[in-house]
Amino acid sequence: MIDELKIKARELLKNKQVDLIIGYQRASDGVLAMPCFVDREEDVDKLIWDVYCVYNLANYLKDYAGQKIGIIAKPCDVRSIVVLLQENQLRRENVYIIGVECSGVIDEKRLRLGAKDIQESATFGVKCKSCKSSTPSICDYLFKDKEKKGKISEDKDEYESVRKLEVRSSLERLKFWEEEFSRCIRCYACRQVCPMCYCPKCVADQAMPAWFSKGANLKGNLSWNLIRAIHLGGRCIDCGECERVCPVGIPLRELNKKIEKDIKELFKYEAGANVEQKPLLASFDKDDPGDWIK
């Protein structure tokens, strides 16, 4: 499959269909992957594709606005490209989506925390276990998984842990999140890794006025983490990258999933599902819940 991918990449560069291909290459440890930017045919051989290709490369599209980009994208990554298209951050003709069929990538975070040594047997990411499709919803070229490993997704309720939290009292939930957020070091990696966090000036970086404390203290952290999550309401496509990169292990995905679940229930809207659909926050429907607007 990788040879097929390289041939395609070479062809795209040669025909000048794209200026650059964003893909994966092997990291210095010889096992994990890292992003790779190929703009010359002779570099195509660096490209790889396997279970270690965890990153959502759609995040890099904003670095190359206006250029023609080929991007290797898993089904979850494609969902974020869909949101970027819906939100007019990207022109469809400027991105060539090289979709890959995916049956799950490793849980890089667990690997890192268990950090004894890298083992092939590492389990799949939590997000993969609730991922519904192994084929990207839109793409310009599709790489089929010849081995047909199929989905690893488990049929269990994807909101199980959210439901467990939901039933607790609001005081208990506050305590839970305060404990979690008190560990935040304000590295903003969760923001930087998110393809949907593209504000030219993040509210957290504004100094005049500053909207909340810049310091890593509970008050500032609470504001920061809640603002981050809420700004992604109806936009987060559950690529899980924010939770994966958080160095102190805050379960950010729980928060994202709660918002995702609420939106599904209230508005029957799923982020990144349909490129023709208007973004949730830019649409109005007379059947929307809440009488105050009618």
Next chain:
Amino acid sequence: MIQKIVTKEELYKLLNYLLQDFEVIGPKELTNRGIFYETIKNPQDLYLGEGFTTEPVKKLFLNPSEWFFKCQYKDSKNSLEEIALTKTKRIIIGVRPCETKGLELLDKVYNSEYKDEFYVNNRNRTVIIGLSCAKPDRNCFCTSMGGSNVESQGTDAILFDRDGKFILEIITDKGKEILGSIGNEPSEEEKKHWQQDKEKRKDLVKTKIKAPEDLDKVFEDPYWEQVSKSCLSCGICTFLCPTCHCFDLVDEQRRRLRCYDGCAFVDFTLQASGENPRPTKKERYRQRVFHKFDYFKKNFGENLCVGCGRCIRYCPVKIDISEIVDKAPV
């Protein structure tokens, strides 16, 4: 230096006793989160295994969020209240040799010509018990950075895990005062044996790099753009680095706060005029490398990196500073 053989039980018993007079801080394993320095209430909670803490010990000396003073304006009068320094004596146990070397590098900035009262106070009220690394991982490259996994530099005493017990080396008077009473002195033969083992332990650090003598001549090389393309401009590598020490000063609600800042952030060098001299990842990542492997060396005679591997281990996209420095096109 005094050498002792101590059992885990002896050590825990002593720590239990010391808890009366000291705050004891050490690595603790938190489920699904990793290993972190935490205040220890029960020595059994200590993690003295092979894994490394996510956050560096730096955090306990350079507070990520330090309040300097409060001002008030009341009844048409201004007042300024200094924030009192913490005086609690503390013991930090389980600190890795690279991290204590890191503290010595921070001393050059915060405790030499200029003395930062918060930092110096934290230094003075702390006894450091180190822990040698029996299992460096592939991101560790301390032996290439002038240190090693068995180095006692910067500690008051250091522990070496060996055959289910600890070899304790007491370095300073401070260390002797609190640890002098426990353990047995090894025999001459044991000492010799240990010395050999220690040398062997250094070979466990497999990653070797060569930091260039003079990076200056490749400042303009396209290399920096190549290697920084995937960088996310986040704060992980700088905040988790035991030697990075840049900060931001902000006034919040009539209080002055010093908090961490880092050269990877887009706004780090943003000026009031709107001009940003380091507008792209290239300039920012290059700055990180140059501060560590060029400017600091020129000012203080050493590289500002101890090879702890944190920035590689935790980089969201696996950027490897050791490889980047090693392969710099000088």
